Amino acid sequence: MYKIIAKHLNTYFGDAHILKDINFKVAENTVTALIGPSGCGKSTFLRSINRMNDLIPTFKREGTLLLDEEDIYSPEMDVVNLRRKVGMVFQKPNPFPKSIFDNVSYGLKIHGIDDEGFIEQRVEESLKSAAIWDEVKDKLDQSAMSLSGGQQQRLCIARTIANNPEVILMDEPCSALDPISTLKIEDLIHKLKKDYTIIIVTHNMQQASRVSDYTSFFLNGEIIESDETERLFVSPKEQKTEEYITGRFG
Amino acid sequence: MTKIAAEALIEKSLFILALFSCFVILIILCFIFFEGFPAIQEYGFFKFLFGTIWSPNDGQFGVFDMIIGSLYVTFIALIIAIPLSISCATFMAEVASNKVRNFLKPVVQTLSGIPSVVYGFFGLIILVPFVRSQFGGTGFSIFTAAIILSIMILPTIISVSYDSLRSVPQDYKEASLGLGATNWQTIRRVVFPSALPGIITAIILGMSRAVGETLAVIMVVGNVAKMPSSIFSPARTLTSNIALEMSYATGIHYNALFATAVVLFMLIMLLLVVANYVQRKYSIDIGGGTL
Ligand SMILES: Nc1ncnc2c1ncn2[C@@H]1O[C@H](COP(=O)(O)OP(=O)(O)O)[C@@H](O)[C@H]1O
Ligand SMILES: [Mg+2]
Numbered sequence: 322m323y324k325i326i327a328k329h330l331n332t333y334f335g336d337a338h339i340l341k342d343i344n345f346k347v348a349e350n351t352v353t354a355l356i357g358p359s360g361c362g363k364s365t366f367l368r369s370i371n372r373m374n375d376l377i378p379t380f381k382r383e384g385t386l387l388l389d390e391e392d393i394y395s396p397e398m399d400v401v402n403l404r405r406k407v408g409m410v411f412q413k414p415n416p417f418p419k420s421i422f423d424n425v426s427y428g429l430k431i432h433g434i435d436d437e438g439f440i441e442q443r444v445e446e447s448l449k450s451a452a453i454w455d456e457v458k459d460k461l462d463q464s465a466m467s468l469s470g471g472q473q474q475r476l477c478i479a480r481t482i483a484n485n486p487e488v489i490l491m492d493e494p495c496s497a498l499d500p501i502s503t504l505k506i507e508d509l510i511h512k513l514k515k516d517y518t519i520i521i522v523t524h525n526m527q528q529a530s531r532v533s534d535y536t537s538f539f540l541n542g543e544i545i546e547s548d549e550t551e552r553l554f555v556s557p558k559e560q561k562t563e564e565y566i567t568g569r570f571g
Numbered sequence: 572m573t574k575i576a577a578e579a580l581i582e583k584s585l586f587i588l589a590l591f592s593c594f595v596i597l598i599i600l601c602f603i604f605f606e607g608f609p610a611i612q613e614y615g616f617f618k619f620l621f622g623t624i625w626s627p628n629d630g631q632f633g634v635f636d637m638i639i640g641s642l643y644v645t646f647i648a649l650i651i652a653i654p655l656s657i658s659c660a661t662f663m664a665e666v667a668s669n670k671v672r673n674f675l676k677p678v679v680q681t682l683s684g685i686p687s688v689v690y691g692f693f694g695l696i697i698l699v700p701f702v703r704s705q706f707g708g709t710g711f712s713i714f715t716a717a718i719i720l721s722i723m724i725l726p727t728i729i730s731v732s733y734d735s736l737r738s739v740p741q742d743y744k745e746a747s748l749g750l751g752a753t754n755w756q757t758i759r760r761v762v763f764p765s766a767l768p769g770i771i772t773a774i775i776l777g778m779s780r781a782v783g784e785t786l787a788v789i790m791v792v793g794n795v796a797k798m799p800s801s802i803f804s805p806a807r808t809l810t811s812n813i814a815l816e817m818s819y820a821t822g823i824h825y826n827a828l829f830a831t832a833v834v835l836f837m838l839i840m841l842l843l844v845v846a847n848y849v850q851r852k853y854s855i856d857i858g859g860g861t862l
Contacts, residue, residue, distance in 0.1 A: 415742035
């Protein structure tokens with residue numbers, strides 16, 4: 322069974338046709354990488370899945386997008402619950418200007434959980450899953466702003482995990498980080514795979530081949546090719562894919 | 572002239588101009604202290620500050636009732652203005668569509684351009700009779716003055732809080748919404764706390780304006796130099812005391828008015844220090860510094 326399915330998905334910002342007839346499937350507990358030159362619609366696709374594009378007044382959509390066979394854009398869909406189930410990690414680490422603890426407990430609190438003991442336990446688990454517990458366990462009440470960029474990004478992952486999501490969307494999560502922090506996040510993605518379905522946008526082809534099981538190549542709002550990562554990189558079927566991964570453009 | 576020399580010249584001139592403005596303010600301050608000092612010396616500092624009788628003809632110069640009058644009027648004005656203006660700023664910054672926002676912004680700006688005498692006149696013609704008919708008394712009261720003042724400081728608090736709310740990074744909002752928070756939860760738990768230092772600045776500015784406002788207050792507050800017994804009794808503020816009597820005061824009475832200005836100055840300094848302390852404390856609490 323597929324976790325996420327897109328069928329003939331088209332999106333627009335005003336008159337600009339951004340995503341063109343996207344057909345896409347993601348299996349549960351896999352990592353899928355979205356690659357492609359910038360401006361080709363990777364973020365737009367990702368933000369369609371948790372309906373973050375709804376914030377943009379000019380956004381329009383046609384076609385279907387399913388999460389567990391349920392239409393993400395149906396009028397009955399509870400967006401609050403959708404975004405709890407489909408967490409997002411952004412390109413620039415964006416912790417709240419609050420304490421480390423309050424950052425991680427934020428999602429629990431807004432979803433009405435107020436059992437202190439449960440929250441504390443959950444914060445600890447999430448920080449451990451995000452491989453940052455050892456670095457912050459003695460300063461949970463310090464501001465998240467005092468952490469390094471890489472730590473902030475792992476904190477943002479912990480914050481997402483605390484919500485107990487099923488899918489995690491990552492939009493170039495390492496593009497603002499140094500190589501060592503990048504490696505830590507990649508390790509983390511490997512570990513998270515057994516519990517979560519992950520879709521990651523990346524500009525970095527090595528990263529895509531290191532972390533993902535499947536890869537989709539986007540170009541000008543279309544998916545040119547989707548395949549198992551190894552196969553796509555070793556023997557792409559499409560000329561354009563080959564040109565892109567061998568660095569001839571983009 | 573070389574580019575570097577030109578830069579140096581511009582920097583120097585800016586420095587001199589800045590120095591000049593500070594100097595002018597300093598001279599005025601010195602003058603006020605200098606002119607006020609004889610009254611304080613002759614009448615006694617504590618007697619002046621805590622005396623409750625102001626009767627220049629009998630040589631009595633206690634300003635305590637007026638300190639209370641100023642604080643009372645300002646405090647009530649803030650109680651009315653803060654919730655109104657912050658709700659309004661939040662609405663404009665976070666809820667309103669672009670169209671509504673572009674309509675409201677110039678309206679608020681216009682409001683801040685209306686001279687105080689017009690507000691005072693409005694108070695005198697509309698509000699004083701209204702308060703008289705609803706709450707008894709003459710209608711000239713702390714309450715009346717506080718309403719007028721609160722309207723006058725609305726635009727200041729609204730526009731400064733609005734700017735502060737708008738400058739909260741979009742990233743924070745996206746993070747919150749992305750975790751499944753509703754718009755309102757995001758405003759209350761992320762946007763508002765991040766904007767708080769700026770909102771406190773807005774309140775400080777509004778407060779300073781309320782303490783210092785003279786003309787509009789004189790027109791509606793009743794100006795009786797007596798301890799107010801309730802919110803509906805008339806009072807006299809420090810500023811109106813100076814404005815009312817300066818045209819005929821001579822001798823020690825004249826000095827006593829300057830001493831009133833000294834007290835006003837110290838009062839404002841005190842309020843600013845308290846407000847700054849609160850602001851510093853909040854900025855540290857949210858840990859983001861000044862946003
Ligand atoms: N809020 C928006 N309003 C209008 N156009 C947008 C908006 N966001 C993105 N776009 C456009 O959509 C296209 C795809 O952008 P994006 O999905 O961010 O690309 P990518 O993430 O692949 O670099 C770009 O041409 C961009 O200019
Ligand atoms: Mg992008």
